[in-house]
Amino acid sequence: MSQFIDEAVVTFESGRGGNGSASFHREKHVPRGGPNGADGGRGGSVVLIADRGVRTLLDFKLKDSYKAANGTDSHGNKHGKDGEDLVVRVPIGTIVTLLPEEDVLGDLSADGMKLKVARGGRGGRGNLHFTTSVRQAPTIAEKGEPAEVAMIRLELKLLADVGLVGLPNAGKSTLISSCSAARPKIGAYPFTTITPNLGVVSVGDDTFVMADMPGLIEGASEGVGLGHQFLKHVERTRVLVHVVDAFPVDETDPLKSYELVEKELGLYSEALTSVPRVIVLNKIDLAPPTDTNALIERFQVFGRAVFAVSAVTSQGVQPLLYALKAILDEEDAKPRPVVIRPLPQERAEEPWEAHQVEGAFVVSGRRVERIVEMTNLANSDSIRYLHRRLQRMGVIDKLRELGAEDGDAVRIGDWEFAFVEG
Ligand SMILES: Nc1nc2c(ncn2[C@@H]2O[C@H](COP(=O)(O)OP(=O)(O)OP(=O)(O)O)[C@@H](O)[C@H]2O)c(=O)[nH]1
Ligand SMILES: [Mg+2]
Helix, strand or coil: CCCHCCEEEEEEEECCCCCCCECCCCEECCCCCEECCCCCCCCEEEEEEEEECCCHHHHHCCCCEECCCCCHHHHHHHHCCCCCCCEECCHHHHHHHECCCCEEEEEEECCEEEEEECCCCCCCCCHHHHHCCCCCCCCEEEECCCEEEEEEEECCCCCCCCCCECCCCHHHHHHHHHHHHHCCCCCCCCCCCCCEEEEEECCCCCCEEECCCCCCCHHHHHHCCCCHHHHHHCCCCCCEEEEEEEECCCCHHEEEEEEHHHHHHHHHCCCHHHEEEEEEEHHHHHHCCHHHHHHHHHHHCCCEEEEEEECCCCCCCHHHHHHHHHHHHHHHHHCCCCCCCCCCCHCCCCCCCEEEEEEEEEEEHHHHHHHHCCCCCCCCCHHHHHHHHHHHHHHHHHHHCCCCCCCCEEEECEEECCCCCC
């Protein structure tokens, strides 16, 4: 299947937050009014959205970096403006992986699904927020939170509209070759198909993509046979066609065969049980119509649409294709699930650590670095506020424990400070 993989590495950058301001009410007879500094605007996020109008990742080979708008700074008591989110359209079936961690953030498997890949920076808070009973005229204002840059690998794996599943030898490959230009190997023995084959099926003016899978056997969900490696692709198809050999040479009951495969699908993934599907009784050319009708009757118990076809003579194949098209249209019309998953670093506890290097102590960790980034280091109140935050986080104690003394250099992110005993 590897020939169907399309890949691109793209950099997505959110907008940074605008700076908050430190300002005070100005009134005629009041020399210095209360603080009224407003907040900076928040930066725009980058959101990927699966769109069925987008077919390939080609666009990302031409343009490989994207940035959302920054939030603007606040001015006095006027709030900064939020930066607009950047919405980037990707094909349905795009797998999104954060590099270099190789963290899979999501799989945009349905039209309209969303995934935030770079979170906009928070606007810095104005001095209004920093008033306390003892600090009535704070000059502290935060700077906006920096942008987030995410290096992302987009991968598009085969995504067929319709997947053919069934026991080996059921006639899946024969069926796909009878309704598309695909010419997979067909054999009177099991496991003829070892990798999926794709075919484009035309129905009226429309087309859809059908995938012929290797046969599934008992234990497939646990890795037995060839089919198991491809079950993850089955999960990505919008409709399943369960092909059953209606008149097998060994006279196995087709209902038993059907149940065996359904059981494996269910064991593999709960989600698979809810993928719409139809039952196709194949090889009806081998028996009189009365036998076929009796079998159709028995298959009614499963409560699914049953089609009787002969992949060899094409009997019954056209009605099946129209029915599949109708189901696909119905699926398209359904409301779309919208899933926004947080980035892994938002879920993390955001730990920090401190250690000593030559000539300095280094404190590192995403949160602690951001706190420093957002501090206006030109303002002594802000620096005192920062110091207290570090104290509360236990950073100061830890540094002392490591042997830091007054005046020692402490590095956090790009900044260096002199250590001050709390
Ligand atoms: N008589 C008859 N034979 C069929 C029909 N469809 C398939 N066959 C035969 O059944 C055998 C298996 O067909 P395939 O299409 O290779 O079956 P498959 O489901 O793809 O099998 P695997 O790839 O092993 O999973 C071949 O000998 C086909 O010629 C049919 O409609 N009628
Ligand atoms: Mg086959």
